[in-house]
Structure formats: C-alpha cells, structure tokens
Amino acid sequence: MSYYLGLDFGTSGARAIVIDPGQGILHQAQVSHPLNISSASCSLWQTQLDQLLQQIPHDLKGNLERIAIDGTSSTVLICDGQGHPLRDALLYNNNQAGDVLNTLKIIAPADHVVLAATSSLAKLLWLQGQPEFPAARYFLHQADWLGFLLHGQLGISDYHNALKLGYDPAREVYPDWFQHPVLAPLHPFLPKVVAPGTVIAPISSQAATRWQINPTCAICAGTTDSMGAFLASGATALGTAVTSLGSTLVLKLISPIPIQASAYGIYSHRCGDYWLVGGASNCGGAILKEFFTDQELESLSAAINPDIPSELDYYPLPQAGERFPIHDPDLQPRLDPKPEHPQEFLHGLLESLARIEAQGYRLLVSLGASPLKRVYTAGGGAKNGAWTKIRTRVLGVPVQASPQTEAAYGTALLALRGLAAYENLAQKLPASPLKVLGN
Ligand SMILES: Nc1ncnc2c1ncn2[C@@H]1O[C@H](COP(=O)(O)OP(=O)(O)O)[C@@H](O)[C@H]1O
Numbered sequence: 001m002s003y004y005l006g007l008d009f010g011t012s013g014a015r016a017i018v019i020d021p022g023q024g025i026l027h028q029a030q031v032s033h034p035l036n037i038s039s040a041s042c043s044l045w046q047t048q049l050d051q052l053l054q055q056i057p058h059d060l061k062g063n064l065e066r067i068a069i070d071g072t073s074s075t076v077l078i079c080d081g082q083g084h085p086l087r088d089a090l091l092y093n094n095n096q097a098g099d100v101l102n103t104l105k106i107i108a109p110a111d112h113v114v115l116a117a118t119s120s121l122a123k124l125l126w127l128q129g130q131p132e133f134p135a136a137r138y139f140l141h142q143a144d145w146l147g148f149l150l151h152g153q154l155g156i157s158d159y160h161n162a163l164k165l166g167y168d169p170a171r172e173v174y175p176d177w178f179q180h181p182v183l184a185p186l187h188p189f190l191p192k193v194v195a196p197g198t199v200i201a202p203i204s205s206q207a208a209t210r211w212q213i214n215p216t217c218a219i220c221a222g223t224t225d226s227m228g229a230f231l232a233s234g235a236t237a238l239g240t241a242v243t244s245l246g247s248t249l250v251l252k253l254i255s256p257i258p259i260q261a262s263a264y265g266i267y268s269h270r271c272g273d274y275w276l277v278g279g280a281s282n283c284g285g286a287i288l289k290e291f292f293t294d295q296e297l298e299s300l301s302a303a304i305n306p307d308i309p310s311e312l313d314y315y316p317l318p319q320a321g322e323r324f325p326i327h328d329p330d331l332q333p334r335l336d337p338k339p340e341h342p343q344e345f346l347h348g349l350l351e352s353l354a355r356i357e358a359q360g361y362r363l364l365v366s367l368g369a370s371p372l373k374r375v376y377t378a379g380g381g382a383k384n385g386a387w388t389k390i391r392t393r394v395l396g397v398p399v400q401a402s403p404q405t406e407a408a409y410g411t412a413l414l415a416l417r418g419l420a421a422y423e424n425l426a427q428k429l430p431a432s433p434l435k436v437l438g439n
C-alpha cells in the first residue's frame, strides 16, 4: 500500500497527517511552538519537522509515496547557496517592509496583492537593503525551504506561496512589470514556480536514510496553510466558502473570476480551474488565546446563548495593524468595554469576530465574487458549536465544520492527487491577466 503525508506549518505549531489512497487518516501528530522560541526561527521549524517525521510509524514511512508541505503565507527567508538561512524568517504578519511600499506603488498595478507591507515582494525588496543580503543566493517561502530539507532543491516554489511575491497564476509567469529596473536585480532570487502538488524531486538519500522514509518517495510543491485548510474541506461548488478559524481569520470564497483589491487586502488564489477570492484578518483565535485557556473556551462557550446577539462591539486585534477587510497597518485593537463576567466577554469577542467575517464576505460579494451560499470552517475554532451558531445567525447562510478541519489533511490530499479535483471543470480560467479593480 502507498501512503501520502501532509505537513502543516501553521501559526501556532506544526502537524503531520498520513492518509491512504482512499483518503483515510492513518496517523496524525502535532507539535506546538514553545513560548520562548520565536516562530520565525528556521531551526525551530527544522526541529519540528524532525519531531513529526520521527513520530510516524515505520511501516507507514517505509511506504510513503508522496509528501507535500504547507507553510504560513508570505513567511519568507533568505539563504546562502547551501540553503542555510542568513537570518530569522520574516513572518506572514511582519510589516517592517512598510518603507518600500511607496516604491512598489510606482511599479506594481494598483490593487495588486503585493501592495502590502506584509507581501513577499515587499519583504524581498526590504531584505535587499539588509546587511545579510550580499551573502544571499535564494529567497524562499517557509514551505519551499522545508521542502528543500527533504528534496535538496533550492529556488522552487508553488503558485499559492508565490502569489504575494507577484507571480501571475493565471498566465503562470512573473508579470511584465517585473522588468522594472528596481526589480531587475531581484530576478536571480525569484523562485521557479510550479503548480501546487507538482512532483519536484525524490526525497534526498540523506533525508530518506535519516528518517527511514521510502527512498523513492516524491516530494511535491507545497501550498499555504490556509489553502491546505481549504483543500481539507473538499469544497468544489461556486459560492461555497471556507473560513479558517486558526490564530487568524482567513476567508476563501469559490468564484469563477479572480478579484484583487489591495485597498481591502483582497486577493485571489488559483486552485486548478477555480479562483478562491478572499483575505486574511489578523483577528482570530490568537486573541482568544490571550484571554482564555482552551478549556475555558470550551466551558464558557457552552454556556453562551448563541441566539441572543451580544451588544459588545470589539475589533479584537492581538496588536495594531489589520490586513482585511480593513487594510490599515496602524489599525488599533478595540477591546473595551470589558465586562466583569468572562462568559459575556467571550460572547462579545465571538460575536465581533463573526461580524468581521460577515463584513469580509459582504465585501467579497460586492466586488464580484460568487454570492455566498455555504461556509465550511477549518482550524481550531471549527469545533466551537456556540460560535458556529453565532456565525450562522450573523452570516445568514449554513455554517458547518469542514469534514476535515486540519490543513495537514488538505496538504496530504495535495500529495495524493495534486489539484486534480479542481481541474477540467465547466468554467475555464479567463485567458486574460488577473482582473484588477480600480479604486
Ligand atoms: N474551543 C475553541 N473555540 C474557539 N477557538 C478555539 C477553541 N479551541 C482553540 N481555539 C483557537 O484555535 C486557535 C488554534 O487553531 P489552529 O488551527 O491550530 O491555528 P494555527 O493553524 O493558526 O496554528 C487558537 O488560537 C485558539 O484560540
């Protein structure tokens, strides 16, 4: 029997899921980020990869056919010619690159996804000015680098991770505006991009020996964590959406056309012949974790009456700065007034997050995405029944947990069948470049 491994490197930890050809789960494991180590540390990811691979039973590892990895979107690093990182990675929400935005605005089309301080392209431009850059040979996303640890190839990415680097997934090229003289020196650092799930190379002999993995196991191009969560849902119908309630709140709505509106942090991922229109809010489970333990979340949520709307109106950011549906790097958290009773406070937070989610979907639809018909939920918040009921009331459409809520499962499916479930559909990709909306 052949088996397929999906590895998910999310915001709060890493997970592994092994499936069989019938998509049944045979093994799953997870490791959390230790609180005292930065989650931007490549050596932390390497240790977690090691821990996850060590934990897979030998009979499964010996028969792995393919492996795929997802990482947080726009988490990037520079490394030397041997793949050694030259500094800590820049995490998905790092907006240090804000200073290069004015330059990028002159180069990239209005409303392009790269026009955010957190985009991979902004980060690459910013890194170019850092003291470590002269030693850099490759610019990689988290998933690309973790893949390298298994197959030994540098300079390869997938069109999900490369979207915020500016790659055009419709035409499968870097767009013409990359010829601008400011970007020309960066060309040697741009990864070659393939479709997620494409086989890149067999596992290296060192990696196969070290972890006792089948030496002919193929390592595939990966994806982003929230695309992994989308793939896990199995959703394929237009108007179906997947909300990832992890540390952040990520919306993806299946649509026939791509939409970009950087003024609101909206972008579109290609998924075979579909487009997933959406955005990622910095609000989400991270703020819940600041105030409540997982046990408190469960017990207090169970006591909430989800049919009664909370009047509390928060914008629960963990720190200043929002990406979507409001794009404002300086937006401040709003967490007042804080009621005395924790259950009431949690109700207000869940209700406010549901309102932000609804605002997000309304915005996507108003800009031309498919009308919202149904929402699947992935991530740690998917198991919260009270929140699901609140969200159903606020969103006005059926909301349910995805059949599989783990991004690692979606990434294992990617290893099993690539994007085949999303290809050769009735609606074909528009031949033209991405639709760009004016302000
Ligand atoms: N019962 C619950 N209700 C709501 N949120 C929860 C619950 N349990 C865990 N969470 C949230 O889920 C988040 C973790 O989800 P996960 O999908 O593992 O995150 P990530 O992929 O971002 O690492 C935490 O931030 C936590 O607050």
Ligand SMILES: O=C(CO)[C@H](O)[C@H](O)COP(=O)(O)O
Pocket: 010, 011, 071, 072, 073, 074, 092, 160, 224, 225, 226, 227, 246, 247, 248, 249, 250, 269, 279, 280, 281
């Ligand atoms: O917030 C995130 C971190 O977990 C998401 O990874 C992310 O920003 C969503 O991006 P994408 O749609 O490109 O996967």
